Every structure is written in C-alpha cells, then in structure tokens.
Amino acid sequence: MSRFVLTLACLLLACRAYAAVLMVDTTSDAQLMACDAALPGDCSLRGAIAKANSIAGADTLVFGLVESDPGYQVATAHWRIAPASTLPLIQDDLTIDGYSQAGALANTLAPDQGGSNAVLKIELHGFGSSSQAGLDVGNGNPHLVVRGLAINNFTINLQLQSPGPHVVEGCFIGTDVTGMLGVSASGNSYGIRQRGQATIGGTLPAARNVIAGNGYIDLWDESATSTTQPSVVQGNIFGLAADGSTVLPGQDYGLYITNPVQGSVIGGASVASRNLFAGIETSAIYFTGNTGAANATPIRIQGNVFGTDWSGTLARPNGYFPSSPIQPQPTIVIFRSGACGVVIGGDAPGEGNLIANGAGAGVLISTCASAAILGNAFRGNRIGLDLSPFSLADGATPNDAGDADAGANRLQNSPAIEQVTYLDAGATMKIDYRVDSLPAHAAYPLRVDIGGGSSGQMEVTAFIDSVAEVDAQSLRTVSLPTAAFAGLAPVLTTTDADDNTSEFASDTLFEYGFDP
Incomplete structure (x- = not known):
C-alpha cells in the first residue's frame, strides 16, 4: 500500500x-x-x-x-x-x-x-x-x-x-x-x-478524551482572545485516570476559562455528552474575565457529573486543596463582573448536573449576576450554593428584609418556609412559605423551585410556583406528595425574572431532622 x-x-x-x-x-x-x-x-x-x-x-x-x-x-x-x-x-x-x-x-x-x-x-x-x-x-x-x-x-x-x-x-x-x-x-x-x-x-x-495528571490546568480556554465562535466540551474525563475512578493527584484546575465565548457548551442534555470532573484539587470549573453578555446566548454547563467516579456512586471530591486543607475550594466558580452569562443546569430532561462531594461550595457565584442554577442534584457538598459579594466564598448569606442587599445574583433572598402540614394521613405535604423580596429589589415574576435535602445538598429541583409582583411578600401555599421527598426535608430556591437564583432556603424548622 x-x-x-x-x-x-x-x-x-x-x-x-x-x-x-x-x-x-x-x-x-x-x-x-x-x-x-x-x-x-x-x-x-x-x-x-x-x-x-x-x-x-x-x-x-x-x-x-x-x-x-x-x-x-x-x-x-x-x-x-x-x-x-x-x-x-x-x-x-x-x-x-x-x-x-x-x-x-x-x-x-x-x-x-x-x-x-x-x-x-x-x-x-x-x-x-x-x-x-x-x-x-x-x-x-x-x-x-x-x-x-x-x-x-x-x-x-x-x-x-x-x-x-x-x-x-x-x-x-x-x-x-x-x-x-x-x-x-x-x-x-x-x-x-x-x-x-x-x-x-x-x-x-x-x-472521549482523558485529560488528567496536568499539574496546573487540564484545559485552559482563552479562545475569546482570537474568536467569538463558541466551543464545545463534551464526553471527556477530567482529573481521573482512564478507568474513570482513579484520582491522579496534583491537578489545580479542571477547566479554567478566561473571557469565555458566549454560547459555548460544556456537557449537554444526553448521557453521551456529559463530562466527568473529579479529583481536582481546587475548582473543577473556574470562569473569570470580562463582563458576560446577557443570557440570550449563555454559556451552558449541563448534564455533567462532578465529584464522583464514572458510576456516580463513589466519592471523588473536588476542591479538597491539600496544600491548605482549611481552605476548601468550590467545585464551580463563576467570578465575573456584570452579567455572569452562564446557565448551570436547566429545565429539560438531562440538563441538570450532578454536583457532589465538594469540599467547599458546589457552586460559587462571585460578584456577577443573572446566573440561573436550575434542575441540578447537589449531594454531600459543604454548602450547595454560595452567593458572594466578594471574590471569595463567604458561606451562607442570611435573607435581609425586603432583599435590599447586593452582590452575586443580587443576593436574591431564598424562600422562607413558615409551616409544613401533613394531610391525607401523611400522604400530602402542605408547605406555607414566603419570599421577602420587594419589587424594587428583584425582577418579577419570581420562580420557586423545590427539592429534597438539607442546607448542603438538594436533590433534583422542580418548578412549583410563580410569584407575581402583586403577590410579593404574601404567604404562599403548595401541596405535594410526601413520598416525592423520599424522607428528605424540602429545600426551596428562588430565581427572579433576570435569572438570579438564590442560595438554598436556610430554616431552623428541620434543625433536628426531618420526619414525615
């Protein structure tokens, strides 16, 4: 030949x-x-x-x-x-x-x-x-x-x-x-x-690529320096060996993106398109750079698996930062000014990410706004979502009266659960809640999603309510099958009309556990 x-x-x-x-x-x-x-x-x-x-x-x-x-x-x-x-x-x-x-x-x-x-x-x-x-x-x-x-x-x-x-x-x-x-x-x-x-x-x-064992960054995306065309990252293994389970030590970042190109896709709604990010010492994904564009063409982080082996069952944490264990790092960091220009998860089947076992926050939104975080499963992270007005994580942010403060995702107030009542011999859960967010400080209508979990985790969220401006700060009620929570406490988030998702609801109602 x-x-x-x-x-x-x-x-x-x-x-x-x-x-x-x-x-x-x-x-x-x-x-x-x-x-x-x-x-x-x-x-x-x-x-x-x-x-x-x-x-x-x-x-x-x-x-x-x-x-x-x-x-x-x-x-x-x-x-x-x-x-x-x-x-x-x-x-x-x-x-x-x-x-x-x-x-x-x-x-x-x-x-x-x-x-x-x-x-x-x-x-x-x-x-x-x-x-x-x-x-x-x-x-x-x-x-x-x-x-x-x-x-x-x-x-x-x-x-x-x-x-x-x-x-x-x-x-x-x-x-x-x-x-x-x-x-x-x-x-x-x-x-x-x-x-x-x-x-x-x-x-x-x-x-499928295996991109692992690199001491600083596995994939450094600086594509906005020379193009405005979006890129696609799908089906890869970051941080783990080819068996999809063995951690290769010493990796600071998985995917580090500087001045990202809007419309780029990381993962996708199909199982075939998901990336696996695990065993990475600081952040699995880190966004930084100039002001993002409006979410008409957001960067989409969807359908990926973070912090487990390929099966989704064995913990392979991100962010454990062995050089300074007292400073665990978030799994996903969005650190930009202006609009974040990012959607994490989504409403369509398969778009939600599994974000698990993070040594720090599952997702940190730092300083920017309009990052919609929907449909994801958070499991075993130190904190699920962390909205910070600073460049660094600051932990759970309490709601403020009328939602007047400002910072990442406008520090959107989360729903406050006022009461849970069981009906139909315990088969139905009636939840009374309110969102203390004045129209001057949030874009209406507000969207409320619910999942099961605790302050550090949240199983896949589902839309339950839309709050119009005329209902602002009113007591709201929703009834759901108790079995849908599988013994987990209800956790609520708010997303306003500008895509600002709140942290998880933090309530003392379930301080001593959840017993339906």
Whole structure:
C-alpha cells in the first residue's frame, strides 16, 4: 500500500497545491521528511510536520511504526516519540491520527458504562518544564485535528492557537499511554491551552478524551482572545485516570476559562455528552474575565457529573486543596463582573448536573449576576450554593428584609418556609412559605423551585410556583406528595425574572431532622 498519497483539489478553476497523507515510520527526532514509500524509516514526526507545512491543503499524518524501531516500549507495546527540542509550529490544516497505528483501538464505552477502554499506541513525550508546547498551532488560521495520541511531560501538552476550529478526540492528555498514571512533576503544567474555537471530545465514545495528571490546568480556554465562535466540551474525563475512578493527584484546575465565548457548551442534555470532573484539587470549573453578555446566548454547563467516579456512586471530591486543607475550594466558580452569562443546569430532561462531594461550595457565584442554577442534584457538598459579594466564598448569606442587599445574583433572598402540614394521613405535604423580596429589589415574576435535602445538598429541583409582583411578600401555599421527598426535608430556591437564583432556603424548622 502506498505510504504517500497525493490528491489534487480544484475549486472554481483555481487549483490548490497537492494535499498529502504522510506516514510517520520512525520515532527518530531528526528532521526526516523524505516520506518516500520506497525508503523505510525516512519520515519522522518532526519531518512530517515540516513537510505538511510546505504542502498547501488539508494534510493527514498517519503512523506505520514497527517493533524494531528504537522508540518501541516493550512493556506497554507502544511507540514513544521524544523530541529533544520544540517541534515545528503547525502552519497549515492538519490531521494527526494516532488510531492509524496498527493495534490502536478507540474507546467503545459509553459514559455510563465506565471510563475509557481506548488502546493508544503513540506517545508524544516531552522533556519537562523547559519543553514548551508538544503540538502547537501557529498563526495563519490553520485547523488541527488530533486523535488517538497520548501527550505528556511538556509545559503545555497541546496548544490550539489561531481562530480555529480545532478538534481533539480520543486522546490521553497529561497521562501515560495507558491513561492510568501521571507522568512528571516537572512537565505537564497545562493539558490543553485553547486559544481558538475547538471541539474537545464529542458525543461518540471514540471521541472521549482523558485529560488528567496536568499539574496546573487540564484545559485552559482563552479562545475569546482570537474568536467569538463558541466551543464545545463534551464526553471527556477530567482529573481521573482512564478507568474513570482513579484520582491522579496534583491537578489545580479542571477547566479554567478566561473571557469565555458566549454560547459555548460544556456537557449537554444526553448521557453521551456529559463530562466527568473529579479529583481536582481546587475548582473543577473556574470562569473569570470580562463582563458576560446577557443570557440570550449563555454559556451552558449541563448534564455533567462532578465529584464522583464514572458510576456516580463513589466519592471523588473536588476542591479538597491539600496544600491548605482549611481552605476548601468550590467545585464551580463563576467570578465575573456584570452579567455572569452562564446557565448551570436547566429545565429539560438531562440538563441538570450532578454536583457532589465538594469540599467547599458546589457552586460559587462571585460578584456577577443573572446566573440561573436550575434542575441540578447537589449531594454531600459543604454548602450547595454560595452567593458572594466578594471574590471569595463567604458561606451562607442570611435573607435581609425586603432583599435590599447586593452582590452575586443580587443576593436574591431564598424562600422562607413558615409551616409544613401533613394531610391525607401523611400522604400530602402542605408547605406555607414566603419570599421577602420587594419589587424594587428583584425582577418579577419570581420562580420557586423545590427539592429534597438539607442546607448542603438538594436533590433534583422542580418548578412549583410563580410569584407575581402583586403577590410579593404574601404567604404562599403548595401541596405535594410526601413520598416525592423520599424522607428528605424540602429545600426551596428562588430565581427572579433576570435569572438570579438564590442560595438554598436556610430554616431552623428541620434543625433536628426531618420526619414525615
């Protein structure tokens, strides 16, 4: 079979230069770029990138390495490419396909079946903290597709510059080739630094990335520096090894987003699109940057799992911050000015996140407003929602008379439960509550959601009431089946018409437990 295939493309009578399929057939770091089918061992990764840069058009790099190659690792039956210096910038459209190597297999497990059973055969291994980026996209708007590679031990394992779009799928970023071990304390500072539009992962099992073992940030999204096009992050494992259960220590942040592009999606309503964030020492997701846009095009964080293994049953906490255990960190932080421009969860089936076992708050909204937090399941967090007027968490905020204070989500007052009465021999729960929020201090109508839990948790919320301005501060009543709470105390939240969700209701009514 030919190892160097040329194709000719013409568009509107203007022919482009040949695009190529180049087969990397040596792990040598020399700039071997003949890539001639008649010359085995003549096409290194370094040389193939350089050659692809010289050929206009969308080129593809495949792999055809043999076991006699010096880079073959007998113990793990894979090939290690270890550049001694920075590889050439990728300056033209390029696909690098690690699954083209004989023996490589893409993942076949759905997110609710396990982690990733991908078998990778190509490892790109850096030389520690001085190695800069492993693969690096240059300027000039090239598009990069990377699949089926293990990339580790570079300061930045993968850098996606330019406007994009780029695609990263089926890779292990920051781990060894098995996906089960971190690699080095001296390298692996950043897994992916994204400075252009990108799709990270996808809804197909084969697209799932394991992005873990990176000492500082697994995925750093700075895409707003060069594009206004939204990105998609779906189906990935952050913080855990490929088995979806083993914590790889030393990771500060999972997804860190600076000046996010509005309309970007993290997760989705289907099981196939959910990301798993677990075992991360500070925050699983951290948003910061300039004022967000109105929620007409919010960033959506939906359907993800935080703080457990792949099954959702075993605790794998985020935010435990071992360097300072007395300062646990929130699982999700939205720290922006103006409008937050974020929706966490949603009303449609599957849009709610599971946010569990957080050492600090499940969600911290810091200084910004209009972050709708709906339909999520909070379990076992130190506090479920924390609205703060400052940059740091401040714990539960008591309601104030008339809701006149200001801060994150306007420090929207939560509903105060006045009385619970049982009807129909205990089968029905009648809840009397009020929301002390004057029309001058909240946008009406107010939306009230209910779930079961306590001040630190809340099972999936459900809309129960809409409070019009004429009903402001009036006593409200709702009747629900007692069985729906499964023995948990009712917990209420308020969301005003501008999407400002309150903290959980904090009542002494159930101080000594809940007994229906």
